[in-house]
Amino acid sequence: MNETQPQAEVDRYLERLDRALVGLPSGTALEIRDGIAEELSVLDPTSVHERIVQLGDPAQIAAEAKAQSMPESGEGVAARRSVAYVIATGAVIGFGGVVVPLIGWLVGLAMLWVSPVWHRWEKVVAPAASVLVAGISYLTVSGIAQGQATSVAAVVSVALGTAAVLFGLANILIALWLVLVGLRRVR
């Protein structure tokens, strides 16, 4: 047997599983995915096909998991995993803070957190990354400006302004990443 065939079959199965699991709570989806991937990884190549047959249709696995995990159903949940919602969330995260400073960004984060499209770690990394960028830029610029500016107010002003600009740019890049990841899962 070609050694790459079982791995190719595993990869195809996991891709189908990933598509089927969209819409599940991210923690549950990750646990299912990791558990199945782990099980398939420890088998010798001759047993992989049989185990995949035993696991069954990924759509069926996802349907069972959804029945267990999601007491709510209907239009609300479906809306939060639609293409339009993914794009809207990205737009609000990327540009909401420009339209309504800080609050717009927080609204975007709320839209991110209530959607089942993204995994929990993505929901944590997204805001953390832009805050980190802002924090590092503030400290860096204030350190540089202290040697050149004549007053504390001037230092703070320059540092804050730079941090705000970089915060905004970081949000746009992060929003783009979230949209690309999200669209891959909902389509």
Added chain:
Amino acid sequence: MIRTIGAQLRKGVAEYCVLGAVSSEPMYGWQLAETLGERGLVGGVGTLYPILTRLRDSGLVRSFMSESTTGPARRYYEITPAGTKQLGEFRREWLPFVDAVNQTVGGANVE
């Protein structure tokens, strides 16, 4: 109708069956799915993993990675002290409940 009754019954006890299974020894996901699936207590991994997630979020089980001498590391699930306590309470409720249901629905002449 029969299939619905079975599903309803399983739904009520599935979490405790998972607790019972891991109470004697830590088990990994597929091992649990096979053990409980053979007894008709869970449908498959799609049913099992949400239960494990709930139990872990509730602090009734915990998971850990364990190296194996025969292959890659696996994630195992084991019962916590809180889970043991919860399982004990279920056991205290279960037998009287089963007796009460048997007395109420009968069953001696039903196939």
